[in-house]
Amino acid sequence: MKRCEKCGVEVTGNRLRCPLCQGTLLQTTGETREIFPVVPTLYRQYHLLFRLLIFASVAVGVVAVAVNLLLPESGAWSVFVAGGIICVWLSLALAVRKRKNIPKGMLYQVALLSIICMIWDFATGWNGWSIDYVLPILCVAAMAALAVLSRVFNWETENQMIYFCIDAIFGIVPSILFFAGCLRVPYPSVISMAVSLLSLAAVAVFRGDSIWAELKRRLHI
Ligand SMILES: [Zn+2]
Incomplete structure (x- = not known):
């Protein structure tokens, strides 16, 4: 005392x-x-996991640089390995920060990773791989993850509405790039558009009633 x-x-x-x-x-x-x-923080709760991940990423970075130094004629690829490791950590940090709102967190993740890849693509002479492959693949992966998470957590209507909007964004962005003629390889973006439309249809058919009721309540229709 x-x-x-x-x-x-x-x-x-x-x-x-x-x-x-x-x-x-x-x-x-x-x-x-x-x-x-x-009350332990997330970091304290999983501190061994975090340490292992930090150590693994440092190890991968060091090995990559060492191998690259031994094989200088193979190009400066270890810079990209280091960039990749930084991307993974940035997205992990974002996921932890935004874990209260997973659909929004997913959107930030996809936006951040696509922008990083576009900068990367631009810095290496723009081959278009970031918008041809990375962006649509990320969109499809995020939509699949959201579909699973919405089942697992059995989201209430508000989260379902955000989920609905974010699925639409994941379909609209690749279709803008497709119709604007920016893509050299169109099929990943077409797949992303199709997945987006299908999941929007699924939400509208199976959860449409509750979303419509929530909208009416909010907009006083
Ligand atoms: Zn006092």
């Missing part, structure tokens, strides 16, 4: 300063039991 002379209060736990006046506390009895439980 600790005591603040100024405020005349007894304070339990391991605090050094008075919670009221921030003054120094005096030790009165030996007991220093914490009354509030210590």
